[in-house]
Amino acid sequence: MEIAAIQTRGLTRRFGELTAVDDVTFSVAQGQFFGFLGPNGAGKSTTIKMLTGLLEPSAGSIEILGQRFTAASLDVKRQIGVVPEGMALFGRLTAPEYLRFVGRMYGLDRQTTNQRTDELLDFMQLANETRKLVTDFSHGMQKKLALAAAVIHGPKVLFLDEPFEGVDAIAAGMLKAMLQGMINRGATIFLTTHVLEIVERLCSHVAIISQGRLVANGSIEELREGVASSLPGSEAGQRLTLEEIFLSIVGAGGQEPAQELSWLA
Amino acid sequence: MAGLAEPLDREPPLPSGPFSELARSQYKALASLRWSIFRHTLRTPRGALEAWTSVLAYVLYGCMGFGLAMAFGAGAYAMAANEKWSILPLLFWVVFIMWQVVPVTLASLQQQFDIAGLLRFPVGFGAFYLLHVIFGLVDVSTILGAFCCLGIWIGIMLVRPDMFAWVGLGLAVFAAFNILLVRAIAAWIDRWLAQRRTREIVGALFFLALMGLQLLNPAFRPQHSWRITPESRATSLRRLNTVNSIQRWLPPGLAAFEVQRSAGARPLPAIEAVSLLGVYVLAVGGVLSVRLRGEYRGENFGDAPSRKKVQPRARGWLIEGSGPLATVMEKELRVLLRAMPLIYGLAAPLLMVFVLSGLFLRHGAAPGHPMAMSLIISLGYAIVGFTQLFYNNLGPEGPGIQMLFLCPTPMRTVILGKNLFHAVLFFMDAVLVCVVTVLRVGWPVPAALAATAAWALFALPVHLAAGNLFSLNMPYRMNLGRMTRQRGSQASALLSMLVQIGVLGIGAGIFTLCSFFDRLWVATPVFLCLAGAATIAWMRVLDRIDEMASRRRESLIATLAKTE
Numbered sequence: 001m002e003i004a005a006i007q008t009r010g011l012t013r014r015f016g017e018l019t020a021v022d023d024v025t026f027s028v029a030q031g032q033f034f035g036f037l038g039p040n041g042a043g044k045s046t047t048i049k050m051l052t053g054l055l056e057p058s059a060g061s062i063e064i065l066g067q068r069f070t071a072a073s074l075d076v077k078r079q080i081g082v083v084p085e086g087m088a089l090f091g092r093l094t095a096p097e098y099l100r101f102v103g104r105m106y107g108l109d110r111q112t113t114n115q116r117t118d119e120l121l122d123f124m125q126l127a128n129e130t131r132k133l134v135t136d137f138s139h140g141m142q143k144k145l146a147l148a149a150a151v152i153h154g155p156k157v158l159f160l161d162e163p164f165e166g167v168d169a170i171a172a173g174m175l176k177a178m179l180q181g182m183i184n185r186g187a188t189i190f191l192t193t194h195v196l197e198i199v200e201r202l203c204s205h206v207a208i209i210s211q212g213r214l215v216a217n218g219s220i221e222e223l224r225e226g227v228a229s230s231l232p233g234s235e236a237g238q239r240l241t242l243e244e245i246f247l248s249i250v251g252a253g254g255q256e257p258a259q260e261l262s263w264l265a
Numbered sequence: 266m267a268g269l270a271e272p273l274d275r276e277p278p279l280p281s282g283p284f285s286e287l288a289r290s291q292y293k294a295l296a297s298l299r300w301s302i303f304r305h306t307l308r309t310p311r312g313a314l315e316a317w318t319s320v321l322a323y324v325l326y327g328c329m330g331f332g333l334a335m336a337f338g339a340g341a342y343a344m345a346a347n348e349k350w351s352i353l354p355l356l357f358w359v360v361f362i363m364w365q366v367v368p369v370t371l372a373s374l375q376q377q378f379d380i381a382g383l384l385r386f387p388v389g390f391g392a393f394y395l396l397h398v399i400f401g402l403v404d405v406s407t408i409l410g411a412f413c414c415l416g417i418w419i420g421i422m423l424v425r426p427d428m429f430a431w432v433g434l435g436l437a438v439f440a441a442f443n444i445l446l447v448r449a450i451a452a453w454i455d456r457w458l459a460q461r462r463t464r465e466i467v468g469a470l471f472f473l474a475l476m477g478l479q480l481l482n483p484a485f486r487p488q489h490s491w492r493i494t495p496e497s498r499a500t501s502l503r504r505l506n507t508v509n510s511i512q513r514w515l516p517p518g519l520a521a522f523e524v525q526r527s528a529g530a531r532p533l534p535a536i537e538a539v540s541l542l543g544v545y546v547l548a549v550g551g552v553l554s555v556r557l558r559g560e561y562r563g564e565n566f567g568d569a570p571s572r573k574k575v576q577p578r579a580r581g582w583l584i585e586g587s588g589p590l591a592t593v594m595e596k597e598l599r600v601l602l603r604a605m606p607l608i609y610g611l612a613a614p615l616l617m618v619f620v621l622s623g624l625f626l627r628h629g630a631a632p633g634h635p636m637a638m639s640l641i642i643s644l645g646y647a648i649v650g651f652t653q654l655f656y657n658n659l660g661p662e663g664p665g666i667q668m669l670f671l672c673p674t675p676m677r678t679v680i681l682g683k684n685l686f687h688a689v690l691f692f693m694d695a696v697l698v699c700v701v702t703v704l705r706v707g708w709p710v711p712a713a714l715a716a717t718a719a720w721a722l723f724a725l726p727v728h729l730a731a732g733n734l735f736s737l738n739m740p741y742r743m744n745l746g747r748m749t750r751q752r753g754s755q756a757s758a759l760l761s762m763l764v765q766i767g768v769l770g771i772g773a774g775i776f777t778l779c780s781f782f783d784r785l786w787v788a789t790p791v792f793l794c795l796a797g798a799a800t801i802a803w804m805r806v807l808d809r810i811d812e813m814a815s816r817r818r819e820s821l822i823a824t825l826a827k828t829e
Contacts, residue, residue, distance in 0.1 A: 053668055055819055071815050078674035086826040088667035092600045092745050099621040105672040133603065149668070 003066035005030040005157050006051065011060035013046050020046045022212040023060070028190060028205070030065075030156075033183050035203035036192045039250055043212045045085050048161050051190070052082045064157060078106060081155030083163050087146040091135030095126050095145050098134055099152055106153035113152070120148040123178070125171065139166035147175060157188045164198060167251035176202060200242040210250045223249070231258045277620030283391030291388060295396070310755075311739070311820075318755040325759075326405050336414045341420030350525040354509070357439065357517035360413045360791040364443040365450065367406040381560055390561050395742035396563065397557055400446045413820035414440050421524065426771035435539055442546045456556060458605050467605065516545045589674040593682025600661055601690075602743035607653060607661070611694060614650040618643045619701050638776055640702055640709055640717040646768035647698045648724065651691060653743070655732030657754070658683045658742040664826040676814035677807055680736075684729045684807075695721055703720070712785040715777075719792030720772040726803035731764045733806050737813050742825050 006028040013021040021043040028034045038044045049055035053071040061071060062069040064076045082088075090098055096117050097200065103113030120128045124144040129137070143166055150158060158179075163170050179189055179202065193199060199206060206223060208216040216223055224240050227248045240248075282288065306312035340356055343349070347429070380396050388396075401407060414436045421432050455465040512518035523538035601607055658680070659666060669679050699717075707715070741754040774791070779788040 052359065052671060053669060054822060056815075071670070072811065073819065074673040074675065077671065082671050084667050085672070086667055086822075087663040088664055088826075090596070090600065090665035090668070091663055092603045092661070093596065097599055099595075101592055101596050104667065105589055105668075107673065107675050143310065 002030060004028060005032065005065060006034075006061065006190060008051070008059050008061040011050060011062065012056065012058050013043075013050060014058045019212050021050070021057075021209075024209065024212075024214045026207050026214060026217050027061075028106065028188060029184060030188050031159045031186050032202045032205050033189045035199035035206040036190060036209065037196070037206060037246060038192075038209035045161060046208060047209065048159055048190070048192055048221060049084070052080065052084065052159050053077065062095060062153055066126050069224065071204045078153070079155055079160065081150035081153065082158045082159045083143075083150045083161060084159075085161045087142055088149075089134045089142055091133060094130055094132060095121060095134060095137075095148075096130050098145065099149055103152045104147040108153055115176065116152050123174075125174075128183070140168055140171065143167050143196065144171060144175070149184060151178075151182070157190065158182065158192045160189065160193075162193055163191070164193060173207060196242045206242070207248065208249055218247050219257075222224060271766070282389060283395045286689060287387070287393075288389060288392040288395075289384070291383075291392060292396075295383070299433055314756045315754060318759050322755045322759060323408075325413075326408050329795070330409050333409055334412040334416030334419075336416070338416035338420035341417040341421075342423055345421045345424035345528070345634040352661035353524060354512060354521035356520050357521045358419075358512070360410055360439075361443060363413070363515040364406050364410040364440050365447055367409060382625055384561065386812065390558065393561050394554060394557055397452075397553075398448060401444060404447070406447055407444055410443055411440060425528065428527055429534060432524050434526075435520045435523040435535075435542070438539055438542045438546060439516065440551060442542065443551045445546060445553055449549055449556065452556040452560075454605075456559070460658060493517075514541075519545070533664055589678045590682045590685065593679050594686045594774055597683055597686040600745070604661060606743070606745060611650040612652055613688070614647045615697060618647055618698055619665060619705060638713070638773065638780075639706055640713065641720055641772050642769075642778060643698050643702045644695055644717060644721060645724075645765070645772065647694055648728065648765060648769075650694070651687065651728065652758070652761055652765070653727045654687050654690070656735040656757055657740060657743065658687070658732060658736040658739060659740050659821065659825060660736070661745055662825055663742055666821055666825040670814075670822070675809040675811050680733055680810050680814075681807060684691065684733070684803075691721075691725055710785070712789070715783060716776060716779070716792060719789045719796060720776075722790050722796040723799050724768045724772070727768050728764070728801040730762070730799065730806040732814075733803075733810065735761060737810070737821070738815050740821055740824050762781075 001184050004027045006026075007023050008027075011021055011024040012019065022045075024047060036044055036047065036210075039085065046055060050057045050062075051069075053069065053073070058073065064073075067073065067076050069076050072124065086088065090101070093101065099117040099120060102114050103116060104110070118127075124147070126141060126148070128143060129141065131175070134142065137145065143163065146162055150160070160179075163175065183189060191199065191203065196205070201222065204217070206212055207221050208223075212234060216226075218226070220242060227240060227245045230248075303316065306316050331342055337356055337360070341353070344353055344356075380393065380400060383393070383396070416434050418432055424666055454467070456537065457467045479774045509518075513522055517541040523535045523542065526532075526535040526538060659669075662669065669676065709717075735757055739754055739757040739760075742758065775788050776785075778792075779785045
C-alpha cells in the first residue's frame with residue numbers, strides 16, 4: 001500500500017469554547033493536487049497551520065509522507081514547502097537575500113542556493129527587482145517571492161494558502177504551469193483558495209470543510225455525481241460546476257438571505 | 266432605466282474645518298475607539314499587564330516630571346531672587362534639548378497611535394493636523410517638558426508674582442514651538458526613511474556625524490588643568506558673549522529674553538521677542554503642515570516596478586559558512602544595516618557617553634585620572650542602546666517569524682545565532698565606549714579596567730538570557746522603516762529596565778565595596794565568578810528555547826505577523 005502524502009486522523013483544534021476544526025480525517029495520496037475548500041471562517045487556515053506545524057492540534061494526529069508530524073519534526077519540515085497566510089517574508093531583505101536565507105535555512109549548500117535563487121527570480125519575473133526591499137514590493141510580487149521561497153528546497157509536499165490572491169493573470173498562468181509541472185514530477189500539492197475555477201482546473205481531489213467539520217471529500221467527479229444524484233430529476237442530468245457543487249454542499253449555512261439594504265444607492 | 270438619466274441628488278458639501286460638526290463627531294468617535302481598545306486590551310493577561318505597566322509608566326514619567334519641575338523651579342527661583350536673569354537662557358536651552366532628544370531615544374518605549382489609518386475616512390486636513398498634534402501631547406518628552414515649563418513658571422512667580430502673565434505667555438509660546446518642532450522632526454525623519462535613496466543619504470549623514478563625534482573627542486579632552494586664570498576667564502567670557510548674541514535670536518533664547526525684558530518692566534522688547542518666537546511657531550507649524558499634507562494626500566514612497574532589464578550583479582558580501590548559524594547572523598547584520606531605529610538606538614547612548622563622561626573628571630586631580638567607575642557606568646549606560654536587540658530579538662522579524670517556525674532549523678539555533686551576533690555587536694560597542702571615555706577623560710587605573718571588562722562578561726550573558734525570555738514571552742512588532750509611531754511594549758520596556766538597573770547596580774555595588782576597602786583588584790575575580798554563573802544560566806535558557814518557542818508559537822505569530 002502506498003504511503004499517503006498527508007494523513008490526518010481526528011484532527012481537532014479548539015480556541016477556548018470554539019471548536020475551529022472538529023475531528024477532521026482525510027488522506028491525500030502522493031502526486032495529488034488537492035483542493036481544500038470552505039467558506040470564510042470554516043477552518044481552512046487553521047487546518048493548514050496545523051498541517052505545517054504553525055499551530056498545535058488540540059487532538060488528533062498528522063502524518064506527512066508516512067511520518068508522524070509535530071512542530072519538532074525537522075526531517076519532515078525539510079520535505080515540505082509552505083506559502084502561509086501571512087507569507088512569512090522579512091521586509092528588510094531584498095528578494096535574492098531572502099531566497100538565499102531560506103535556502104540555507106533548509107540546509108541547501110551555498111552553490112545550489114545561489115543557482116536556484118537566480119533561476120527562481122528569473123522564473124518569477126523578479127530579476128529586475130533585486131535591489132528593492134521586500135517591504136517595497138507589491139502584494140502580487142510578495143506572493144511570487146513567497147512561492148519561490150516555498151519551493152527553493154524542492155519540497156515533496158507543498159502547502160499553499162491562497163497563493164493566487166493578488167497575482168496578475170500572466171503570472172498566475174505561469175505559476176499554474178509550474179505547479180502542474182511539480183505534480184507531473186510526483187510532488188503533492190495541498191491548496192486552499194476561494195477561487196473555485198482554479199481548483200476545478202488544477203485539482204484532482206477536493207475536500208470541503210464547513211463550520212470546522214469535513215462535509216465532503218473525494219475526486220471532483222465523485223462529488224459531482226453525489227450532488228447530482230440528490231437533485232430533482234430535471235436537474236440531475238446537468239453537468240455541475242464546482243461552484244454549484246460547493247454551494248449545494250455548503251449552502252448558505254442555514255441562514256436566511258440578507259435583508260435588502262434599501263438605503264444603498 | 267429612467268432613473269439612470271436623472272441627475273444625482275447632490276448633498277451640500279460638509280464643512281471640514283478642525284472644529285466643524287463633522288470633525289467634532291470624529292473626535293468623539295476616536296476617543297470612543299481609544300477607550301474601546303483600552304478596555305479590550307484588559308481581556309488578556311498580557312494586555313492587562315501592558316495596561317497596568319502603561320499606567321505605572323505614566324506615573325513614573327509624572328514623578329520624573331515632578332522632580333524636573335522642582336529642579337527647574339528651584340533654578341528659576343534662585344535666578345529670579347538673585348536677579349541673575351542673564352543666565353536664564355541656560356534653563357530654556359536645557360528644556361529645549363531634552364524636549365527634542367527624549368522622544369527619539371524613547372520611541373520604542375512608547376505606544377503611539379498612527380493616525381494615518383484615519384485617512385480612509387472623510388477627515389479634513391485641519392482635523393488630521395490637529396489630531397497629529399494632540400496625540401503628540403501624551404509623549405514622554407511633552408509631559409516632561411510641560412513639567413519643566415511649569416516649574417520655571419512657579420519658580421519665577423514665587424519671587425515676582427507681577428510677572429504672572431508675561432512668563433506664562435513666553436512659556437506657552439515656547440511649549441507650542443517645542444510640541445510642533447518635535448512632531449515635525451519625527452514626521453520628516455519618517456519621510457526620509459521611507460525611500461531607499463533618502464534612507465541611504467540619512468544613514469550616511471548619521472555615520473558621518475558619528476565619525477565627527479570621534480574627531481571632537483580630542484578637541485574636548487582637557488589638555489591642562491581646570492584652574493581658572495584671568496586669561497582663561499577673559500577668553501571664556503568672550504566666547505560666552507558671542508554664543509549669547511547668537512542664541513538670543515533662537516527660540517529658547519527668545520523665550521528667556523522675553524522673561525528678562527518683562528522683569529525689567531520693558532514691555533516693548535518683550536513683545537518683540539514673543540512675536541518673533543510666534544513667527545518660529547508659525548514656521549515650524551508650516552514645516553509640519555507641508556509634511557502632513559503629503560501624508561494626507563496619500564503619498565506612496567514605494568519604488569515603482571522596474572521595467573529596465575538589469576544586468577546581473579555581483580552577489581555582494583556574504584558571511585562565510587553555509588550553516589544556519591552563519592545564515593542567521595548574516596541576515597541579522599543585513600537587517601540591522603537597514604534599520605535606522607536600531608542603529609540610532611545603538612548610537613544615541615554613545616553620544617550621551619561622550620557628553621556625560623566629562624562628569625567623571627575628578628576636580629583638582631591631574632588630567633588623565635578619571636573616576637575609577639567611569640568606564641563601568643559608561644558601559645552600563647551604553648547597554649541601554651541594546652534594549653531592543655536583547656529584549657525583543659524576534660520583534661524585527663514581523664511576518665517572517667512564520668518562516669523561522671516552518672524551516673527545519675531548531676529555534677535554539679536561530680536564537681543562538683542572534684545572541685552571537687548581538688554579543689559581537691556588544692563587544693564592538695564596548696570598545697567604542699571605552700575609546701570615547703578614555704579619549705574624553707583619560708585611562709582609569711588598570712584594576713578598574715580589568716574589573717570593567719569582567720563586569721561586561723557578566724552583564725552580557727545576563728542580558729542575553731533575560732532578553733531571550735522576554736523576547737519569547739513579551740514580543741512586540743517593530744516597524745524598522747520608522748523612527749517614531751512604533752507600537753512598543755511598556756511591560757517589556759519597564760521590566761528590561763529593571764534588569765539593566767539590577768545588573769549595573771550589582772556592578773557598581775561590588776566596585777564601590779572593593780574601592781572602599783582599597784582592594785579594587787578583588788572586583789575582577791568576583792565579576793568573573795558571576796560571569797560563569799550567568800553563562801550557565803544563559804545556556805540553560807538556550808536549552809529550553811525550543812520548548813518555550815513551541816509553547817508560545819501561536820502567540821508569537823499572532824503578535825508579530827499581524828498587519829494592523
